[in-house]
Amino acid sequence: MLLVLFSVLTAFFIGIILTPLLIFLIKKGNLLDKPGGRKIHKYSVPSMGGIAIFIGLLGGILIWLNYLQLVEIRFFLLGLSIMFILGLRDDLVELTAYQKLIGQLIAVITVVVLGDVRVSNFYGLMGVYELPLWFSYSLTIFAIIGLTNAFNLIDGLDGLAGTLSIITFLGLGGWFLYSGHTTYGFIAFTFVGAVLSFLVYNWHPAKIFMGDTGSLTLGFALSVLCIKFIESNVAIPADSFKFHAPLATAAALLIVPFYDTLRVFVKRARKGISPMTADKSHVHHFLMRMGFRHDQVAIILGAVKIGFIVLMVVFNELPDIVMLPTLMVLVVAGGVVLDRLTLRRVKQIVRCSPRVLAQRSYHGMRAKVKIDEKVLRQEDVNLN
Numbered sequence: 427m428l429l430v431l432f433s434v435l436t437a438f439f440i441g442i443i444l445t446p447l448l449i450f451l452i453k454k455g456n457l458l459d460k461p462g463g464r465k466i467h468k469y470s471v472p473s474m475g476g477i478a479i480f481i482g483l484l485g486g487i488l489i490w491l492n493y494l495q496l497v498e499i500r501f502f503l504l505g506l507s508i509m510f511i512l513g514l515r516d517d518l519v520e521l522t523a524y525q526k527l528i529g530q531l532i533a534v535i536t537v538v539v540l541g542d543v544r545v546s547n548f549y550g551l552m553g554v555y556e557l558p559l560w561f562s563y564s565l566t567i568f569a570i571i572g573l574t575n576a577f578n579l580i581d582g583l584d585g586l587a588g589t590l591s592i593i594t595f596l597g598l599g600g601w602f603l604y605s606g607h608t609t610y611g612f613i614a615f616t617f618v619g620a621v622l623s624f625l626v627y628n629w630h631p632a633k634i635f636m637g638d639t640g641s642l643t644l645g646f647a648l649s650v651l652c653i654k655f656i657e658s659n660v661a662i663p664a665d666s667f668k669f670h671a672p673l674a675t676a677a678a679l680l681i682v683p684f685y686d687t688l689r690v691f692v693k694r695a696r697k698g699i700s701p702m703t704a705d706k707s708h709v710h711h712f713l714m715r716m717g718f719r720h721d722q723v724a725i726i727l728g729a730v731k732i733g734f735i736v737l738m739v740v741f742n743e744l745p746d747i748v749m750l751p752t753l754m755v756l757v758v759a760g761g762v763v764l765d766r767l768t769l770r771r772v773k774q775i776v777r778c779s780p781r782v783l784a785q786r787s788y789h790g791m792r793a794k795v796k797i798d799e800k801v802l803r804q805e806d807v808n809l810n
Contacts, residue, residue: 429490430603430612434619437486441623445478449627449634457518459635471632474517475624476640480510482620487613495609501541502613506647508533509574513642523702527571530642534570537650538563545569545653547660549672551746570649573680576687577645578638583710584630584720588621589728591644594679595621597735598651604667605658614651617644630720645683652676669742674749678734682709682727685757709761712768730760 452458452472459473487503488496496503512529515521521529537543544566548554557565581587595617602611621644627633636644656676662668669675677684686709691701713723734753741749 427603430599430615433486433490433612433616436489437482437616437619438623440485441478441482441620442626444481445475445624445627445634448472448475448478452634459637471635473635473637474514474639475628475634475636476510476513476638476643479617479620479624479636479640480506480643482623483613483616486616486619491609491612495612498609499613501537502543502650505533505537505541505650506643508536509646510639510643513638513640516642517637517639530571530574531567533646534567534574538566538570543650543654543657545656549660549746551673551750566653570646570653572687573649573652573684574642574645576680576683577648578641579690579708580683580686580710581636581641582708583714583723584632585625585628585724586710586720586727587636587641587644588625588628589724590682590731591648592618592621592625593728593731593735594648595651597679598648598655601655602651602658605662607654607658610651610654610658613647617647630724632720648680652679655679667742669738671738671742671744671746671749673746674753675738675742677750677753678731678738681734681753681757682731685709685761689761709764712764715768716771 449472452474457472457474458470460470491499508529512521512526512533515529516526544562545557546562547556577587577591580590595614599611599614599618602608602614624634624636624640628636653676656672659669659672659675689709690705690707693707694701694703694705710723710727713726714720718726734756738749
């Protein structure tokens, strides 16, 4: 445990020292994230803060892990490095979707095939247990790529991605140490130190963004560690504390990016537009339209994630066949409530807007204005 603490502190202090230097160099090189499009910041801000996170992580790991532990995670570190380089390249020179997909496939296959980190069992869900090898590989590769990009999409507000990742890394780190997977617990807690140092400068108003350099790296690490959690949970003796719904618990650990991505993809598909179209329909955008600031949204969504994790701990003896539908019902219900509250808030603002309420009927009566998602897109309420 003492070595874990040393690793966390090492990663934190490397990040704290390196991030201001990174901000200076990025400003000097004019490699700034400029406002526009679906971005909600008003001013140009340095990006690529993920560099400090990655270097802090490597510092903590390489200094405090022994040789055998490094050998154990060599394919994870290789895949993580590939994803980091991919994100860095995309921040410097924007890559096409196809180029990014190829790079992500290389990183993920490295961990799944060479490192043998995969979902190998459904543990009785729908009567399915051991999975065929080809299906196990395919499912795991698809899941990691999907969740990595989902986390990338949630990185839209100051402090949000950092807050959500720290909560998940803390939960995973505690579990891995408890279950005897010390090396992976070491990694998770070292990530906490690295991300926490970045969050000092990324909290609203942010002095630096993590960019794809950070969001792809963190999303990849979180996805891989969640799959490792699923597999490690099975090895726990039946008379010890364990999660009888490992698949649902892993989903709860990544509930915010997982739900947000599914939500926006479904909404876009229903409108007949590409799911990859950039817009302001993410959960954090809706919360900001209700009047919350960046930091408040980060705290709210962090609290939601903690709530789902606590739910899984309390009902740890229930199986996936019960907990997966329960999670689904809860998140869908929460999404419906959020949409209605946001529409109500925007109605209040639109009614006070002379630009919209200048419409009148033939009888001189004020026309009733229909409030729908088009208005939500037009009325970007308190998005800065």
